Amino acid sequence: MKPQMNSIIALALVALLAGCSTAAKKGAGADVEDHSLGAGGVETSGAAGTSSYAGASLTDPNSPLSRRVIYFEYDSDSILPEDQELITAHAGYLSAHPEQTVTLEGHADERGSPEYNIGLGDRRAQGVKRALELQGVAAQQVTVVSYGEEKPAAEGHSETAYRLNRRVEIVYVGY
Amino acid sequence: MKPYRHTLLVLLLLLARPAYSDLTIEITKGMEGAIPIAVVPFGGNDTAGAGQENVAAIISSDLSRSGRFAPLPDRDLVSRPSDIAQVQYQTWRMLNVDNMVIGKVNATGSQQYNVQFQLLDVLRTKQLIGYSFAASGSELRRVAHHISDLIYEQLTGEKGAFNTQIAYITTTGTGAAKSYTLMVADSDGYNPQTILRSNQPLMSPAWSADGRQIAYVSFEKKTAEIYLQDVGSGSRRKVASFQGINGAPAWSPDGQRLALTLSQDGNPEIYVMDLNSKALNRLTNSPAIDTEPVWSPDGRSIVFTSDRGGSPQLYRIAAAGGQPQRLTFDGKYNAGADFSPDGRKLAMVHGEDGAYRIAVLDVGSGLLRVLTDGTLDESPSFSPNGSMIIYATEAGNRGVLAAVSTDGSFRQRLSLQAGNVRAPVWSPFQR
Numbered sequence: 001m002k003p004q005m006n007s008i009i010a011l012a013l014v015a016l017l018a019g020c021s022t023a024a025k026k027g028a029g030a031d032v033e034d035h036s037l038g039a040g041g042v043e044t045s046g047a048a049g050t051s052s053y054a055g056a057s058l059t060d061p062n063s064p065l066s067r068r069v070i071y072f073e074y075d076s077d078s079i080l081p082e083d084q085e086l087i088t089a090h091a092g093y094l095s096a097h098p099e100q101t102v103t104l105e106g107h108a109d110e111r112g113s114p115e116y117n118i119g120l121g122d123r124r125a126q127g128v129k130r131a132l133e134l135q136g137v138a139a140q141q142v143t144v145v146s147y148g149e150e151k152p153a154a155e156g157h158s159e160t161a162y163r164l165n166r167r168v169e170i171v172y173v174g175y
Numbered sequence: 176m177k178p179y180r181h182t183l184l185v186l187l188l189l190l191a192r193p194a195y196s197d198l199t200i201e202i203t204k205g206m207e208g209a210i211p212i213a214v215v216p217f218g219g220n221d222t223a224g225a226g227q228e229n230v231a232a233i234i235s236s237d238l239s240r241s242g243r244f245a246p247l248p249d250r251d252l253v254s255r256p257s258d259i260a261q262v263q264y265q266t267w268r269m270l271n272v273d274n275m276v277i278g279k280v281n282a283t284g285s286q287q288y289n290v291q292f293q294l295l296d297v298l299r300t301k302q303l304i305g306y307s308f309a310a311s312g313s314e315l316r317r318v319a320h321h322i323s324d325l326i327y328e329q330l331t332g333e334k335g336a337f338n339t340q341i342a343y344i345t346t347t348g349t350g351a352a353k354s355y356t357l358m359v360a361d362s363d364g365y366n367p368q369t370i371l372r373s374n375q376p377l378m379s380p381a382w383s384a385d386g387r388q389i390a391y392v393s394f395e396k397k398t399a400e401i402y403l404q405d406v407g408s409g410s411r412r413k414v415a416s417f418q419g420i421n422g423a424p425a426w427s428p429d430g431q432r433l434a435l436t437l438s439q440d441g442n443p444e445i446y447v448m449d450l451n452s453k454a455l456n457r458l459t460n461s462p463a464i465d466t467e468p469v470w471s472p473d474g475r476s477i478v479f480t481s482d483r484g485g486s487p488q489l490y491r492i493a494a495a496g497g498q499p500q501r502l503t504f505d506g507k508y509n510a511g512a513d514f515s516p517d518g519r520k521l522a523m524v525h526g527e528d529g530a531y532r533i534a535v536l537d538v539g540s541g542l543l544r545v546l547t548d549g550t551l552d553e554s555p556s557f558s559p560n561g562s563m564i565i566y567a568t569e570a571g572n573r574g575v576l577a578a579v580s581t582d583g584s585f586r587q588r589l590s591l592q593a594g595n596v597r598a599p600v601w602s603p604f605q606r
Contacts, residue, residue: 103397110551111526111531111551112487112508112510112511112524112526112531112553113467113480113487113510113511113523113524113553113554114378114379114511114553114554114597114598115378115379115422115423115436115466115467115480115511116464116466116467116480116487116510116511118378118399118420118422118423118436118443118466119420119436119443119464119466119482120464122419122420122438122442122443122464123442123464126441126442143398143418144419145394145397145398145399145419146399146419146420147376147394148378150376150378150394151376155349156572157550157551157569157572
């Protein structure tokens with residue numbers, strides 16, 4: 001069946017993406033994981049406040065924070081298990097830096113009605129926002145904007161392009 | 176009657192001033208039973224005037240573009256009368272032509288013209304209608320479209336929509352160099368004029384009912400905002416800039432209110448804004464995506480897209496609020512509706528088996544009919560006389576506009592020479 005096929009390809013892609021950064025994560029991973037375990041709600045925002053980790057990692061290409069795009073299945077806003085680590089890393093950084101704000105840019109592939117796709121992009125970005133908030137990020141640190149199908153990351157009309165376009169981009173304000 | 180089935184390539188470039196034409200129109204599905212008509216090149220003392228529009232060619236192209244008429248090819252015009260006294264009806268009858276159009280363009284001064292035309296019934300050998308117009312050189316195209324409207328109405332009993340405009344969005348370039356423009360052009364694609372240019376996305380243009388203003392979504396501030404722009408003067412005002420989505424603007428038929436989508440309360444909901452007071456009335460309340468509101472022509476209800484039932488479908492709600500009722504049940508994807516001017520039909524994007532096509536729902540019977548055969552068709556918009564639907568599609572890896580007759584029997588494609596074209600909306604009748 002076609003949807004299953006799609007999921008397999010998507011999973012393979014995600015695995016591939018995850019694989020790229022696995023090695024780099026080890027060093028910084030501890031702080032992030034500590035934080036996520038302790039983060040039951042907003043009040044735990046200080047949990048990951050070890051400044052040594054947070055210092056230069058936003059610009060460090062080896063940091064898990066350098067991964068700022070989350071991909072989605074067709075017509076779905078579920079964050080894939082493979083991306084939980086990425087969310088946790090960003091949540092850790094943001095709760096350690098309450099002055100830092102991010103914009104979550106939600107996107108959809110080009111199929112279907114443009115304004116409905118704005119809705120889909122918004123739903124994806126809102127989902128990421130909730131996930132960040134659950135891990136201690138303050139609501140006012142996160143702004144959501146949906147571009148729907150208006151700003152594709154990949155041009156073209158193939159499933160490959162569509163997969164790259166169904167995404168949420170985490171944009172650090174000022175970086 | 177000669178079936179009009181073959182694919183006909185109408186290169187408007189050849190017919191008039193090249194500087195004015197960026198669009199070519201290709202008829203991709205012909206109509207059986209189109210009415211044969213002879214549009215004879217106009218006579219008069221200024222047929223070769225510099226810069227003058229070829230009035231007869233514009234009329235012929237209009238009639239052909241409607242899908243309802245099959246103008247005789249130029250080479251089959253056995254004679255070129257411009258006076259009724261010169262018309263030998265017998266000859267035209269032998270060509271199976273029921274009707275013919277003759278006329279004259281006379282220069283009356285510098286850039287001033289008198290255009291006269293007569294529509295003749297070949298079988299009954301008499302004039303059906305005849306008018307004369309004074310026009311400047313720059314008004315000649317409009318006069319030609321107006322003549323097409325008169326002919327169309329006389330022969331079909333339905334108002335013509337040739338003297339109208341379309342608005343659409345073009346994108347050129349890629350990545351950071353991408354440029355977005357909001358354009359207004361004649362309904363045949365001529366006289367394209369840029370009314371807004373931005374390096375951020377523009378979306379969802381919508382005409383006010385009087386045709387004087389266009390509402391649209393602009394991301395120029397890196398967030399969605401809704402503006403209302405005066406088409407003539409270019410002046411504009413921002414009406415919605417709330418947190419989150421500000422999308423899908425739709426004018427009420429009385430021009431006093433704007434239906435729109437806002438997500439300020441956490442997820443997309445339909446609101447109605449009073450344009451004088453800016454007061455908002457929220458119509459929907461569901462955790463689903465509610466968006467793409469359109470007003471029924473009587474202004475009493477609003478149809479919108481919602482995935483509250485698990486997949487995007489069309490729903491109808493009273494404009495004052497109430498319980499929404501689901502309208503579409505065929506397939507897993509029905510979104511982006513537009514009401515026909517008589518309120519009896521809804522055009523929409525219908526998704527099935529990975530293909531997104533334009534379909535029309537008969538509101539009374541609930542019957543849904545798919546009209547197009549593309550895979551990425553979107554943004555349907557009815558012509559003000561309800562006879563055609565313009566929409567965005569994909570051809571040769573580019574976004575192009577296409578139009579289909581409301582019964583699906585006739586289709587054409589309008590291609591810009593460069594860039595992508597999207598989000599077409601047909602203007603109301605000119606006032």
